[in-house]
Amino acid sequence: MGSSLIFPVPGNPGAGDRLSRWIGRWRNGGVENYSAGEGLDSSLRWGSGSRFTVNRERIWLDALPSAFHGLRVVQISDIHHGLFLPKEWLSDAVRQANRLNPDIIALTGDFVTYSRRNIEPAAELLGRLRARYGVYAVLGNHDFRVDAEAVTLALRRQQIDVLRNRHVTLRFGGESMHLAGVDDYGYGADLRRAMRGVPRDAATVLLAHNPRVIHLASRHGVSLILSGHTHGGQVNLPLLGTVYGRSPERLRYKIGWDRMGTTQIYVSRGIGTIVLPWRLRCPAEITHLELLQGASAVSRPVAAD
Numbered sequence: 538m539g540s541s542l543i544f545p546v547p548g549n550p551g552a553g554d555r556l557s558r559w560i561g562r563w564r565n566g567g568v569e570n571y572s573a574g575e576g577l578d579s580s581l582r583w584g585s586g587s588r589f590t591v592n593r594e595r596i597w598l599d600a601l602p603s604a605f606h607g608l609r610v611v612q613i614s615d616i617h618h619g620l621f622l623p624k625e626w627l628s629d630a631v632r633q634a635n636r637l638n639p640d641i642i643a644l645t646g647d648f649v650t651y652s653r654r655n656i657e658p659a660a661e662l663l664g665r666l667r668a669r670y671g672v673y674a675v676l677g678n679h680d681f682r683v684d685a686e687a688v689t690l691a692l693r694r695q696q697i698d699v700l701r702n703r704h705v706t707l708r709f710g711g712e713s714m715h716l717a718g719v720d721d722y723g724y725g726a727d728l729r730r731a732m733r734g735v736p737r738d739a740a741t742v743l744l745a746h747n748p749r750v751i752h753l754a755s756r757h758g759v760s761l762i763l764s765g766h767t768h769g770g771q772v773n774l775p776l777l778g779t780v781y782g783r784s785p786e787r788l789r790y791k792i793g794w795d796r797m798g799t800t801q802i803y804v805s806r807g808i809g810t811i812v813l814p815w816r817l818r819c820p821a822e823i824t825h826l827e828l829l830q831g832a833s834a835v836s837r838p839v840a841a842d
């Protein structure tokens with residue numbers, strides 16, 4: 538299940554040295570970087586023009602062809618458009634993402650929460666996203682509960698490529714990498730189908746709403762997974778920890794960068810909320826990933842702004 542795209546990728550200056558990457562990650566508690574002042578919900582930064590925290594992260598991939606070195610991927614997850622995330626906020630997210638000048642935009646599911654009425658307005662706003670080589674999406678559990686077909690059609694009408702258990706091949710300078718996507722973990726995720734025809738040693742970025750797919754993805758040789766779903770816990774109480782995503786299975790792959798074997802994962806905190814319209818010590822996030830060719834032992838967070 539795949540199609541092919543051909544595009545040029547701009548060059549990017551070199552990767553940092555291995556030691557400083559290890560130190561940077563160690564300093565950040567082994568998870569990811571948080572800038573000062575992030576303890577409060579960044580969505581409360583009225584009038585700043587930057588409603589959401591932009592988390593910048595460099596990801597080294599062994600298999601990434603040098604032609605793709607420096608590829609900028611902007612990820613927006615768990616929008617949950619509706620009562621708790623109104624149109625104005627989604628417009629802000631779109632503007633912020635576009636300002637990052639992305640090569641690729643990855644939307645990792647849960648566009649809506651409960652209501653079909655939010656599907657079209659969300660898709661219309663997301664249709665304003667601009668990325669040099671395309672905007673790609675996968676569906677989340679809430680999208681399936683509301684109406685997966687309606688969400689898919691609405692996004693596709695906006696030229697957003699919804700990857701439902703399939704992949705596209707990106708080609709440049711005689712080299713290629715693969716961008717795959719699966720349906721939500723509990724609603725028909727079929728990684729085998731999505732990866733059909735992808736060589737095992739190829740560079741592959743997988744969009745998957747639920748990070749639980751990592752067990753399967755690591756067996757398929759996926760290089761990097763971009764996920765959401767956990768909201769990073771959404772409410773992170775002092776001493777008690779996060780309210781959401783506390784099950785043992787979710788504890789590890791709940792937030793930020795991690796890996797299983799040679800498969801790396803980045804779990805976004807997302808921009809929306811569920812149940813409660815607020816976050817605590819877990820700010821809403823737009824992710825700016827820079828993919829670099831090199832040893833994948835670590836990831837180095839760059840900064841959050």
Ligand SMILES: [Fe+2]
Pocket residue numbers: 647677678679746765766767
């Ligand atoms: Fe979800």
